[in-house]
Amino acid sequence: MPAPVPFLLEAEHVELNQLLKLVGLCDSGGAGKALVASGAVRVDGAVELRKTCKIRAGQTVALGSHSIHVHAAD
Template sequence: MTVLDFELDRDHVELNQLLKLAGLCDSGGQGKAIVASGAVTVDGVQELRKTCKIRAGQVVRLDGTEIRVIAA
């Protein structure tokens, strides 16, 4: 599994934007489609809300990639 540390420089980031900023998709729209497909988990639970607020300390997984969100 690939592990990425994403430094969050604000209170939260929307899930679809996190996927884009982490380089797992090319656009926010593509990120929304990926979330809607059911392929994303947040803290081990499937997340279908495209604009779910992700905060420092949470872990997002997509396929073989884990994104650990940390405070900047």
Template sequence: MQTIDFELDRDFVELNQLLKLAGLCDSGGAGKQLVASGAVRVDGVPEQRKTAKIRAGQRVRVGDVEIQVTGTGG
């Protein structure tokens, strides 16, 4: 499994934007489609909210790629 460390520079990032910023899709719209397909899990639970707020300490998984979100935010 590939792990991507993503450091937040604010309180949260929307899920579709995180997928774009981490390089798993080309745009926020493509990120929304990826979430809608059911392929995205947040902390091990399937996530259907395209703009779910992802905060430091959470893990987002798409296939064999896991994004580990770190940072203090703000």
């Protein structure tokens, strides 16, 4: 299982589909939306189907064996 990917949040939030693109788990925001719509993405352990769900510092996003830990830039 890959190590968790840290993501430094420089704003109040990032949209879920964009986060997947920014960390390299998909090639585009559109591909991120498709992954979310398929039910493959979890936020804090629960399936998230809202493609542009606002992800904030302290949350964890998982896709398959990959996980992303979102941290505040402060």
